[in-house]
Amino acid sequence: MQKVRMGIVGLGIMGRRYYTMLRALTGVEVTALCVRHLDTIHDLPGAKFADYHTLFASGQIDAVIIATPHYSHPQVAIAALHCGIHVLVDKPLAVHVADGRRMLAAHHDKTLRFGVMFQERSR
Numbered sequence: 001m002q003k004v005r006m007g008i009v010g011l012g013i014m015g016r017r018y019y020t021m022l023r024a025l026t027g028v029e030v031t032a033l034c035v036r037h038l039d040t041i042h043d044l045p046g047a048k049f050a051d052y053h054t055l056f057a058s059g060q061i062d063a064v065i066i067a068t069p070h071y072s073h074p075q076v077a078i079a080a081l082h083c084g085i086h087v088l089v090d091k092p093l094a095v096h097v098a099d100g101r102r103m104l105a106a107h108h109d110k111t112l113r114f115g116v117m118f119q120e121r122s123r
Contacts, residue, residue: 063113
């Protein structure tokens with residue numbers, strides 16, 4: 001079985017929890033991390049990016065977990081979907097209904113997985 005190469009955008013409290021969870025899965029390899037201030041993730045292995053556009057263009061991930069502040073979920077998710085990357089967004093999907101609709105509209109390639117992480121999803 002080929003491992004899914006995962007990236008994480010946002011490594012605050014939840015992003016680090018997802019990092020730990022993903023590293024415990026046999027079919028997943030965390031290959032890239034993205035935060036605005038790279039010095040906050042110096043302790044974590046993997047490719048590091050300060051800009052999610054650069055991460056998505058790098059070819060180093062198949063899928064991404066978005067664990068940024070809620071208001072930024074739409075822009076990051078839409079960018080990932082446009083780059084052909086599977087997306088799992090931390091809850092909530094979006095702050096505004098219109099943003100949620102824009103995200104769903106960006107998911108036009110149905111070969112890509114697009115979902116929302118709930119607290120029981122990783123059990």
